[in-house]
Amino acid sequence: MSTEAARTGPAPGALLLCRAAPGRVAPVAGLLREPMQLTPAGDAWSVLVPEGRPWRDGAEPVDRVATGWATALAVGAPWPVLALWWDADYAGFTLASGFRRPVGFVWLASGVPAGEVEAMRTFAARMGLDPVLDVQDLDRLTEPDSAADARSRLRGLLAVLARAGVSLPAELALGEPAGRLREAAARRPDSRPVERPGRREAGAERDPVDRTRLGPWMPWTGGPMARALALAQLAAGLPLLVRGLRRRGGGWATAGALLLAHGALGLTYDLTRPRD
Numbered sequence: 001m002s003t004e005a006a007r008t009g010p011a012p013g014a015l016l017l018c019r020a021a022p023g024r025v026a027p028v029a030g031l032l033r034e035p036m037q038l039t040p041a042g043d044a045w046s047v048l049v050p051e052g053r054p055w056r057d058g059a060e061p062v063d064r065v066a067t068g069w070a071t072a073l074a075v076g077a078p079w080p081v082l083a084l085w086w087d088a089d090y091a092g093f094t095l096a097s098g099f100r101r102p103v104g105f106v107w108l109a110s111g112v113p114a115g116e117v118e119a120m121r122t123f124a125a126r127m128g129l130d131p132v133l134d135v136q137d138l139d140r141l142t143e144p145d146s147a148a149d150a151r152s153r154l155r156g157l158l159a160v161l162a163r164a165g166v167s168l169p170a171e172l173a174l175g176e177p178a179g180r181l182r183e184a185a186a187r188r189p190d191s192r193p194v195e196r197p198g199r200r201e202a203g204a205e206r207d208p209v210d211r212t213r214l215g216p217w218m219p220w221t222g223g224p225m226a227r228a229l230a231l232a233q234l235a236a237g238l239p240l241l242v243r244g245l246r247r248r249g250g251g252w253a254t255a256g257a258l259l260l261a262h263g264a265l266g267l268t269y270d271l272t273r274p275r276d
Contacts, residue, residue, distance in 0.1 A: 011177035012055045012062035012087040016048040016070060017041060017166060020079040022192065028073055029194045031258050037182050039191035042167030048194065049185040052178030055087075062087050063094070065254075067104070070096040072255035080126065082161075084154055086175055090114070091150035093157060095123050105141070111148040113141070127164060134160050151175040237263060 018025045022038050025046045029036060034050050041047035050069070055062040066083035074081040074096035083094045083104075092115065094104035103122045105115035120138050129135065137160050141153055148156075154174045158166060168174075171184040185191050237259025 012085070013052065013176055013178040013181055014050060014062055014066040014083060014085040015168075015172060015174075015181070016050070016066070016073065017082040017084065017161075017168075018046045018048065018073065018077075018079060019044065019081075020046060020077070022046045024077075024079070025073075026192065026194060028077055032069055032072060032194075032254060034069070034194075034254075035182075036194040037185035037191050038194050039169060039185050039188050041169065042162075043165035045166050047168060047172065047185075049172065049182045050178060051182055056178065063090065063092060063106075067094045067096070067102060068253075068255045070094055071102055072258040075099055075255070075259060084157075084174065086150060086154070091154055091175075093123075093154070095126060097126055100126075107150045107153045109150050111145060111150055111153055113143065115142065117142045127161070129160065129164060134163065 016036075018029075021044060022040055025048065026038055029038060029048055034053070036051065037049040039047055039049070052062070052065075054060050054065045062085045066085040070081040070083040075098060080095060080097035083096070085092060085094075089109050090106055091109065092104055092106035094102050096102045103119050103126065105113075105120050105123070108114055117139065120142050121135060124131070124135050124138055129138075137156070141156050151174055158168055158174075169185070169188060171188065172181055176184075186193070237256045
């Protein structure tokens with residue numbers, strides 16, 4: 001019997017909201033080497049729907065995996081990544097942005113808050129939300145409410161984020177199992193599967209990528225800033241990878257491996273590209 005089937009509560013699942021268009025998210029998401037579906041999620045937002053094999057196989061909790069993925073995606077990109085996750089006992093979110101420490105909040109399955117109010121306010125500040133109206137609504141999510149469960153708490157969070165342009169497709173219902181969510185995302189006409197870098201490069205001639213839209217952080221743009229970022233990614237990736245291997249943390253190991261690979265790719269391109 002699978003781990004997911006043995007649970008008495010809701011099966012684990014997660015979504016990754018990226019504050020960027022799908023065309024900018026796809027090249028980075030492929031480096032995670034996790035089967036995902038990518039689809040628009042509002043004005044300049046995208047959502048990644050993972051298959052969820054790491055937690056479905058029982059290797060690691062969904063919150064840790066989702067946090068590792070969000071950190072890996074955000075550390076090399078100029079846009080933040082918000083991981084929404086849930087399992088039989090808890091639900092919550094983690095916001096990753098650049099090299100800053102991720103911030104998030106957790107609720108019990110019954111909706112009882114289990115996080116720090118200050119973390120919610122830090123989240124609002126990093127997202128650029130209204131310091132009065134939006135923060136008031138977020139504060140309510142940190143207060144006891146006998147009529148609210150964890151799923152409704154996440155829906156309340158999305159209601160606030162709607163003012164920042166987030167519009168999650170109706171088919172992606174929070175609290176559903178990962179596999180069901182990915183199937184629902186795949187049926188959308190505006191979605192695409194995330195491919196690994198090798199497969200994407202092999203098909204580059206058939207479906208060329210407009211690299212000018214990917215931003216100055218991508219390694220193939222070259223230049224002093226890209227070189228500095230590649231070095232920073234190598235410096236940050238090694239300790240993350242070591243930490244993940246020592247603690248058998250798949251999320252941290254994935255984040256470290258992604259940073260090392262991305263940094264090495266950037267330095268390789270910088271050393272081999274033609275000079276003017």
